[in-house]
Amino acid sequence: MTLSVVLLSGGLDSTTILAMALKEGDAVALTFDYGQRHSREVERAKRISEHYGIQQIVFPLYLQGFDSALIKKADEIPEGVEVREEIPETYVPARNILFLTVALGVAESIGADRIYIGVNAVDYSGYPDCRPEFIEAFQSMAEVGTKAGVEGRAPRVMTPIQDMSKAEIVKVGKELEVPWELTWSCYRGEEKACGRCDTCLHRLKGFREAGVEDPVPYEEME
Amino acid sequence: MTLSVVLLSGGLDSTTILAMALKEGDAVALTFDYGQRHSREVERAKRISEHYGIQQIVFPLYLQGFDSALIKKADEIPEGVEVREEIPETYVPARNILFLTVALGVAESIGADRIYIGVNAVDYSGYPDCRPEFIEAFQSMAEVGTKAGVEGRAPRVMTPIQDMSKAEIVKVGKELEVPWELTWSCYRGEEKACGRCDTCLHRLKGFREAGVEDPVPYEEME
Numbered sequence: 522m523t524l525s526v527v528l529l530s531g532g533l534d535s536t537t538i539l540a541m542a543l544k545e546g547d548a549v550a551l552t553f554d555y556g557q558r559h560s561r562e563v564e565r566a567k568r569i570s571e572h573y574g575i576q577q578i579v580f581p582l583y584l585q586g587f588d589s590a591l592i593k594k595a596d597e598i599p600e601g602v603e604v605r606e607e608i609p610e611t612y613v614p615a616r617n618i619l620f621l622t623v624a625l626g627v628a629e630s631i632g633a634d635r636i637y638i639g640v641n642a643v644d645y646s647g648y649p650d651c652r653p654e655f656i657e658a659f660q661s662m663a664e665v666g667t668k669a670g671v672e673g674r675a676p677r678v679m680t681p682i683q684d685m686s687k688a689e690i691v692k693v694g695k696e697l698e699v700p701w702e703l704t705w706s707c708y709r710g711e712e713k714a715c716g717r718c719d720t721c722l723h724r725l726k727g728f729r730e731a732g733v734e735d736p737v738p739y740e741e742m743e
Numbered sequence: 744m745t746l747s748v749v750l751l752s753g754g755l756d757s758t759t760i761l762a763m764a765l766k767e768g769d770a771v772a773l774t775f776d777y778g779q780r781h782s783r784e785v786e787r788a789k790r791i792s793e794h795y796g797i798q799q800i801v802f803p804l805y806l807q808g809f810d811s812a813l814i815k816k817a818d819e820i821p822e823g824v825e826v827r828e829e830i831p832e833t834y835v836p837a838r839n840i841l842f843l844t845v846a847l848g849v850a851e852s853i854g855a856d857r858i859y860i861g862v863n864a865v866d867y868s869g870y871p872d873c874r875p876e877f878i879e880a881f882q883s884m885a886e887v888g889t890k891a892g893v894e895g896r897a898p899r900v901m902t903p904i905q906d907m908s909k910a911e912i913v914k915v916g917k918e919l920e921v922p923w924e925l926t927w928s929c930y931r932g933e934e935k936a937c938g939r940c941d942t943c944l945h946r947l948k949g950f951r952e953a954g955v956e957d958p959v960p961y962e963e964m965e
Contacts, residue, residue, distance in 0.1 A: 549808075551808070578807050578808040579807065580805070580807045580808065581803075581805050581807070582804075583802070583803050584848070585800050585801065585802045585803070585849075586771075586773070586800040586802065586848075586849040586852060586853070587848050587849065587852050588851075588852035588853075608890045608893070612890055613848075614847070614848040614849075614850075614851035614852050614889060614890065614891075615844050615845075615847045615848035615851060615888070615889060616848070617888070618844045618847065618848075618884070618885075618888050618889075619841075619844050619845065619848060622837050622840045622841050622844045623837075623841065625836070625837045625840065626806070626808075626809050626835075626836040626837035626838070626840075626841060627807075627808040627809065627836075628836075629810075629836035629837060630808060630809050630810035630836050631808070631810075649887065649888055649889055649890055649892065649893045650888045650889065652887065652888075654887045655884065655887045655888040658880075658883050658884035658886075658887045658888060659884050659888065661880050661883070661884070662840065662877065662880035662881050662883070662884045663837075663840075664880075665871065665874065665876045665877045665880045666837070666839070666840050666871055666872045666874075666877040666880060666881065667836060667837060667840075667871055667872065668830045668834055668836065668871055669836075670871065671830070671871045
């Protein structure tokens, strides 16, 4: 049976890919605790793992020496959906490389044959480490740089929502009965989602276009 | 001027590449604190950084979910120099990929143009993540997966001791006045180096063949 390591942040995309991986076999969730401005993401990822009754590895990552908008204060985070021509401010150097590498080490340690990552080229075309050519280059590196790879059984990096719009992701998630109410997408960490930040706007747009109601409470909607 | 991120473990090889990097320009040392069985390596790396008057980043890495001989007990570590036909027991899944990826993130954050890593194909031919083809694959991935890469200025991974024997490394180090007395290679963490483990034997052989005295005290030599 297929065993997958799924990068689970607790958001819409990663929870959907977890549901997709579980449709194919068994899975272990891998969540990073990297000094996010709020701990809600990690807590939601834990609850989602419990929901599915799977093992969750919480990997602590203190990004010493990294320049990262994800560990900046909330008021420094840009608002609104922009047309992106440049690499966004929220870019964290080598972030997905780091996440995938830890997933690779875990996958090799437990003998998993797949790694699921929720990169999405449509929404995040500005991030170099979300592009298909990056995933391919990572795969090639994993094949020469690991024992599993040398033995011809390198874990395969799966990007099932790579080319989906947020609305398509919501539709797939609905079909797989993803527990939306447990997911968290907001860049801020208040009691309710802000409804104004980049990720909130993308998420709301996705639900709206899919004709599905988002069960998560928003500040704006009170 | 060249700015390098140097992976510094506090051993013979990494201290030599630090000296080589400093000959070319400025450098920041990057040391991992990953639950090694003893903290001597991290302490020695700190003293070596102080010796050179450079900034040292200590990156904590708790390898949750990893299968690793480096965090096993001392009596589980194999003794003696073996002819290696298989990948050694001390192989840690994705270890150098992880180290290089953190170095890449730090390099991108501080605008460094080089990353130095002390991989050595002669001594460690059994490790997939020490081979030239791995370094090349990592470089290709860094070029497509980072902002710096997309902008045509991906940090270059430097492997200056890749093809050197331990004796050659000792000779280069002597020329560059590497502070041998501060370095630590032993897999065990006693007061003196054991002189029996794999790395001790490689080190002693290197000094002997180079005709240089190793100033580090060994148990065997009392």
